[in-house]
Amino acid sequence: MTCTEFLAMLDDMIDDSIVAAETRAEVEQHLRKCGHCEVVLNTTRKTIEIYRSHHIYELPYEANERLHEAIMARCKAKRC
Amino acid sequence: MRGITAGTGRLLRSLGPLRPPSVTLMLTGGDQKPTRDHFPHPTAMSTIQSIAGENEHPDVALVERARAGDVSAYDTLVRKYERQIFRIAQHITQNREDAEDVMQDAFLKAYEKLDQFQGNAKFYTWLVRIAVNESLMRLRKRRSGKMVSIDEDLETEEGTVPRDLADWAPDPEQNYSTAELGDILRRTIQGLPRGFRVVFALRDVEGLSTEETAEALGLSVPAVKSRLLRARLQLRERLSRYFHRRTRAAQRKSGVET
Numbered sequence: 001m002t003c004t005e006f007l008a009m010l011d012d013m014i015d016d017s018i019v020a021a022e023t024r025a026e027v028e029q030h031l032r033k034c035g036h037c038e039v040v041l042n043t044t045r046k047t048i049e050i051y052r053s054h055h056i057y058e059l060p061y062e063a064n065e066r067l068h069e070a071i072m073a074r075c076k077a078k079r080c
Numbered sequence: 081m082r083g084i085t086a087g088t089g090r091l092l093r094s095l096g097p098l099r100p101p102s103v104t105l106m107l108t109g110g111d112q113k114p115t116r117d118h119f120p121h122p123t124a125m126s127t128i129q130s131i132a133g134e135n136e137h138p139d140v141a142l143v144e145r146a147r148a149g150d151v152s153a154y155d156t157l158v159r160k161y162e163r164q165i166f167r168i169a170q171h172i173t174q175n176r177e178d179a180e181d182v183m184q185d186a187f188l189k190a191y192e193k194l195d196q197f198q199g200n201a202k203f204y205t206w207l208v209r210i211a212v213n214e215s216l217m218r219l220r221k222r223r224s225g226k227m228v229s230i231d232e233d234l235e236t237e238e239g240t241v242p243r244d245l246a247d248w249a250p251d252p253e254q255n256y257s258t259a260e261l262g263d264i265l266r267r268t269i270q271g272l273p274r275g276f277r278v279v280f281a282l283r284d285v286e287g288l289s290t291e292e293t294a295e296a297l298g299l300s301v302p303a304v305k306s307r308l309l310r311a312r313l314q315l316r317e318r319l320s321r322y323f324h325r326r327t328r329a330a331q332r333k334s335g336v337e338t
Contacts, residue, residue, distance in 0.1 A: 007242075011309050036245045040316070043248050043323070047316045048284045050253055055285075056265045057170040057179070059163060067166075067180055071158055071187045076151055078192060 001030040006037045014045055139203040147194050154194075158187050161204055164286050165211045171281040172215035174270060175222075182218055186211040201295060205288065208296040212278070242313060244320040252323030268318045276311035283308050 009027055012018045018027065031038050059067070139160075145153035162183060169182035190197075190207050197206055216229065253261050269277055282293045283304065294304045 011305065011312070014312070036242075039245050039247045040242045040313075043320065044312050044316045046248060046252070046323075047312060047319055050261075050319070051265060051269070051280070051285050051315070054253070054258075054261060054265060055167060056262055056269070057167045059166050059180075063180070064162065064166075067183055068158060068162060071162070071184050072151070072155055074184070074188050075154060075191045078188070079149065079151065 001026045003030075003034060003037055006030050006034070007040070010041065010044065013041060014048065137202060140199060143194065143197060143199075143203050146191070154191060157203065161207055162187070164204075165207065168208060168211055168278070168281060168286060169215045169218075171269070172212065172274065172278055173218055173222075178215070178218045178222070182211060182214045186214045189214065202292065205292045205296050208282065208286075208288065208292075209298075212296060242317060244317055246320065246324050248320070248323040249325045256322075264319070264322050268315060268322075271318060272311060272314055276307050276314065279304055279307040280311035280315065284312070 006027065009018065009023070013027060018024045031041065139157065142153045142157050146157065165186055166179055166183045169186070170176065170179035173179055173182065186207065190210050193210075197203065249255060256264065269280070272280070278297065279293060279299075282288045282296060283290060288296060290301055290304050290308070293299075293308075294301045297304070299307075
């Protein structure tokens with residue numbers, strides 16, 4: 001397996017969606033001998049994990065409550 | 081009031097005549113698939129759902145109750161998803177005020193259209209689709225009526241070949257304060273084309289599946305996959321500048337002199 005072929009499988013690796021045992025073995029074999037691809041895999045995984053665990057657009061509690069109340073008030077008004 | 085920073089002033093792709101906002105997403109592009117294809121036939125789905133019975137998603141019952149006039153059931157749904165919807169809107173509009181408006185309008189629109197919601201999509205996916213549409217309309221307003229799509233600015237110089245191959249520190253985020261890290265993450269993702277950013281946000285941050293992301297954006301599954309790979313690699317490349325093993329910031333923090 002070449003680095004380009006590995007890269008094409010990167011998302012499948014990350015999402016753990018490689019079903020074929022043969023393909024999985026090829027990927028793992030490539031990873032054992034290619035440090036660069038190993039770095040790309042690990043740092044891409046880390047990229048996702050960081051964005052998943054640090055929500056960068058979080059509404060402060062008060063703002064969220066204000067908006068929630070506004071939404072519900074508008075919904076209730078629709079029903080009348 | 082913050083302005084839109086990314087993409088302004090660039091040539092916007094013309095998308096043809098606008099449809100009324102409630103009809104469908106205003107998305108076009110080579111890789112778009114007719115939205116109808118994403119949905120199984122309603123009657124087929126209701127059969128599947130009745131067979132699923134006990135395993136049905138808890139939202140199904142809440143939507144039923146809300147439809148029947150139970151506002152508290154809708155309140156529960158709003159509570160459950162409001163933060164996600166806000167974040168998605170902010171990812172697309174990159175503007176706090178717009179995201180707040182989108183959050184309100186999306187939930188109101190969903191409420192008005194509950195009767196049109198068919199159990200063939202998850203309520204959350206359906207809601208995200210409405211929020212994406214509302215976000216694009218909000219952007220269009222900002223740009224005084226110019227067309228805005230999820231597909232613009234996709235052609236970037238950055239390809240998918242990783243260039244920065246140095247490893248990262250074991251827990252690179254620990255070298256920064258929460259505020260610094262937030263700045264880095266925001267700046268990094270804001271530099272991505274909108275069409276990549278939103279796919280990454282839906283698929284990797286907010287936890288939609290590839291199929292759900294495709295449905296919410298009106299894109300084909302292959303298009304979502306290709307954008308996701310490029311988004312992940314571009315973010316990785318950009319974050320590498322900050323997260324390399326032994327960054328200067330890390331050295332400063334830990335007092336290590338080199």
